[in-house]
Amino acid sequence: MNEQQQTLWQFIQQQAGKLQEQTLQHIGLTFISLCIAVLVGLPLGILIVRKKQFAGVVLGIAGVLQTIPSIALLGFMIPLLGIGPKPAIVALLLYALLPIIRNTYTGILGVDAAVKEAAVAMGMSKWQILFKVELPLAMPVIFAGIRTATVINVGVATLASLIAAGGLGEFIFGGISLNNTNMILAGAIPSALLAVIFDLLLSMVQKVSFKKLKRVVYAFPVLLIVLCLFYIIPAKSEGRLTAGFTPEFMGRQDGDLGLRSKYGLKIHTIVISDAVMYKAAFEKHLDVISGYSTDGRLKAYDLVVLDDDKHIFPPYYAAPIVRDDALKKFPDLEPTLNLLSGKINDSVMTVLNYRTDYLHQSPERVAKDFLVANKLWRPERGGNDGIVRIGSKIFGEQYILANMYSMLIKGYTDHEVSTKTGLGGTKICFDALTNNQIDFYPEYTGTGLLAILQASPKTVNEVTVNRDSTYNYVQRQFESRYQIKWLKPIGFNNAYALMMRQQQARKLGIKTISNLKQFLDKK
Amino acid sequence: MIKVDKVSKYFGGVKAVDGVSFEVGEQENLILLGTSGCGKTTTLKMINRLIEPTKGSIYIHGKNIMEQQPEILRRGIGYVLQNNGLFPHYTVAQNIAVVPNLLKWDKQKTEKRTAELMEKLHLDASYLNIYPNELSGGQQQRIGLARALVSDPPVLLMDEPFGALDNVTRSKIHAEFKALDELKRKTIIMVTHDVQEAFELGDRICLMDKGKIVQSGTPAQLLFNPVNDFVKDFLKHQRLQLEFKAIKLIDLWELLPELNKEAKASSFEAGINLWEALESFKFNNGETINISKDQNQIKTVSFEQLMTAFYQYKNHQAHE
Known part of the structure; x- marks a missing residue:
């Protein structure tokens, strides 16, 4: 992590192109939704002035929409409108409605009664009164509503990046997942500036005197539409395939940066949150996504992993790591745990994950079925020769592994077992291990290398050329630094991976990332 | 000219105006006089259909106003409000031109008529391009009057037109009001609570109370032949001055x-x-x-x- 000692300014210079694109997307998103909100909100506001019996209902609904947390509202939109700009614009539009409707309503109601009466008494028709008297006089209040809506939209639009609609949120959320302060600020400062600038500009519009009002009324829609175009123009530059990467993947050397530098991969990329990415690929909104190679969703959505033929993703082979003193205390532990070694490859692990994550089968059942099928299962011996304590991190794959180990120990040795599953992230598990609170847990070579040993980029480059060199390096280092032993790898590699829909990959003849690059270059 | 025939207006159960009848002759000045809530303003506003009567009918030039389109009816009736009701976003010239524009006058005709009225009302032509809030209360009220008079309607309705002015300004405007030839040709119905004003400007007065007309007649008739104690009490204040004005x-x-x-x-x-x-x-x-x-x-x-x-x-x- 220490290599990112660059200043914010350096980061901004380096990423100027991206920053500009995101800023324009952000402005576009904000104003397209604002435009539509004005087109919808203004007539609605006028309607409820005329038909007061609807005022409560309309303002009530708009008010309720406003209270829905923005991230939840974006979530509601996905099943209806998929991912991308459409649902983001709709969500932003719903947020902008309330201030516009409410201010139109109160603005028109607030017009001096004597002025309205004079207008009626002079023989103006309803529409003449609306356009010549009520709307011009309510304009400052209506503009105040538009101003509020704009500032809200600039803020909420940062969340649009989570559903692949772009905007400055890409930097903000990427920065948060990468713990990269410069990246966060490169997104946060421009979006805050946008909010302040638009607020200032609109406040000036709001204070315009009646003399200039006419010009403003004509200029404003033109300006709005120009700002909207910011979004539409960059959106045009589309390749044939679309990739969706998580913010974290976008900023990692063993992610998008590596894809660009080592493979020279140039693909139209949108940033999207992990939670909706797989489904979006399945629904053909995306063609290539970043994911984890043993994720159960691979199977659930019929995706295939592209072979990383230039090895930019460091191997994340799983193996049990055990404290040396535990191995001494339970001499039969090592051979027992090694029973599983080489038995589970990527596709097997994917299926097992699929059964727990998607079919919602219990990890015990999945573990037992596997052991039985591989003729490893033995009934419990019911021995009482000391207790082996097993730990696991807090996700399905680790639960399954912990259960398998527990069954193996009970079947093959006389030890008792206590499992401490769900120990949160790497740090909690590893601390529990070094502090003698557990005896072993399954760990991944990549995690050991990057998260625990925090190896320098140079070392990482050197040792990640193949699975054995990585394994050997972490094994050596753990032994000397922590007196912890890496047992034999279980077989599967839960690394970052690029994936595509199986059907499409087969049709286009893409098996490796190099294939993908060749395909894209042909276009 | 104007005939109000047994007109009533109920707001829910409240009888704001209760069976009021009167007639106003050509070029006559009729004052609707009374305290707040007596129904005088409601009566006035029914004549240009700002308020629709519950019962009864109103005729102008023998035509039932309920049979005319309200917008067309109103364009033929001048209306002056207490708080002038000038459009704050229009210049003085634009304010005066509202009705001519509705009547689709050509620009020249409107400008000529506006200039004529400005002169008659002692308003400087330089005011034409400024906004009402830059004028004094008395000037605003004059602009309000000009707006009502611009299309030369035969009927003028005035709702406490001088109510918001201070005494000095008011007596000045009263004098101008009486001197203005434009107004001498008009049939005017004016609402006021100010007895002195009623006596000074009215040919006839309808004194109203609780939605009904208590007495109507010339100022002298009200003063010297009151029908009951209510009328007598109403005119008790500054009686001598009223007498001077009535005779x-x-x-x-x-x-x-x-x-x-x-x-x-x-x-x-x-x-x-x-x-x-x-x-x-x-x-x-x-x-x-x-x-x-x-x-x-x-x-x-x-x-x-x-x-x-x-x-x-x-x-x-x-x-x-």
Whole structure:
């Protein structure tokens, strides 16, 4: 992590192109939704002035929409409108409605009664009164509503990046997942500036005197539409395939940066949150996504992993790591745990994950079925020769592994077992291990290398050329630094991976990332 | 000209106006007088259909107003509000041009008429391009009057038109109001709660209370022949001044001594009221004034002679 000692300014210079694109997307998103909100909100506001019996209902609904947390509202939109700009614009539009409707309503109601009466008494028709008297006089209040809506939209639009609609949120959320302060600020400062600038500009519009009002009324829609175009123009530059990467993947050397530098991969990329990415690929909104190679969703959505033929993703082979003193205390532990070694490859692990994550089968059942099928299962011996304590991190794959180990120990040795599953992230598990609170847990070579040993980029480059060199390096280092032993790898590699829909990959003849690059270059 | 026939307006269970009938003749000034909540403003607003009557009918020029499209009806009736109701986002010129634009006058005609009215109302032409909030209250009220008069409607409705002005401005505007030839041709219905104003400007007065007309007649009739104590009490305040305003010189004509015309004194028409005649002694240094009736008969009177005639007239009224 220490290599990112660059200043914010350096980061901004380096990423100027991206920053500009995101800023324009952000402005576009904000104003397209604002435009539509004005087109919808203004007539609605006028309607409820005329038909007061609807005022409560309309303002009530708009008010309720406003209270829905923005991230939840974006979530509601996905099943209806998929991912991308459409649902983001709709969500932003719903947020902008309330201030516009409410201010139109109160603005028109607030017009001096004597002025309205004079207008009626002079023989103006309803529409003449609306356009010549009520709307011009309510304009400052209506503009105040538009101003509020704009500032809200600039803020909420940062969340649009989570559903692949772009905007400055890409930097903000990427920065948060990468713990990269410069990246966060490169997104946060421009979006805050946008909010302040638009607020200032609109406040000036709001204070315009009646003399200039006419010009403003004509200029404003033109300006709005120009700002909207910011979004539409960059959106045009589309390749044939679309990739969706998580913010974290976008900023990692063993992610998008590596894809660009080592493979020279140039693909139209949108940033999207992990939670909706797989489904979006399945629904053909995306063609290539970043994911984890043993994720159960691979199977659930019929995706295939592209072979990383230039090895930019460091191997994340799983193996049990055990404290040396535990191995001494339970001499039969090592051979027992090694029973599983080489038995589970990527596709097997994917299926097992699929059964727990998607079919919602219990990890015990999945573990037992596997052991039985591989003729490893033995009934419990019911021995009482000391207790082996097993730990696991807090996700399905680790639960399954912990259960398998527990069954193996009970079947093959006389030890008792206590499992401490769900120990949160790497740090909690590893601390529990070094502090003698557990005896072993399954760990991944990549995690050991990057998260625990925090190896320098140079070392990482050197040792990640193949699975054995990585394994050997972490094994050596753990032994000397922590007196912890890496047992034999279980077989599967839960690394970052690029994936595509199986059907499409087969049709286009893409098996490796190099294939993908060749395909894209042909276009 | 205008006939209001048994008109009522109920707001829910409240009878704001209850069976009111009156007629206003051509070029007559009718004042609807009363305290707040007596129904006078509601009555006025029913005439241009700002408020629709619950019962009864109203005729202008013999035509039932309910049978006309309200917008068309209103464009033919001038309306002046207490708080002027000028459009704050329009310049003075644009404000005055509202009705001409609705009537689709050409620009030149509107400009010419506007300039004419500005002059008659003693408003500087430089005001035309400024906004109403840059003018004083009295000036705004004059612009409001110009807006109502611009299309020269035969009927003018005025809702407490001078109510928001201070006393000095108000009496100045009263004087202009009476002098304005435009208004002499108009049938005017004006609402006020100010008794002095009613006596000064009204040809006839309808005194209203609780939605009904208590008494209607000339100022003198109300003053000297009140139908009940309510009318008497209503006019009790500053009674002497009211009497001076209610009595016209023509009423005193028979009681004034026959005297030949004195050349030096200033002359007045017999149609003015006693108050104006008495006030003139203050401003003109002469001992006497000339009063002319029907162009050819002239009497020259002094202040004392006028007062003597006034007391004789009052005595006479009281015994009638």
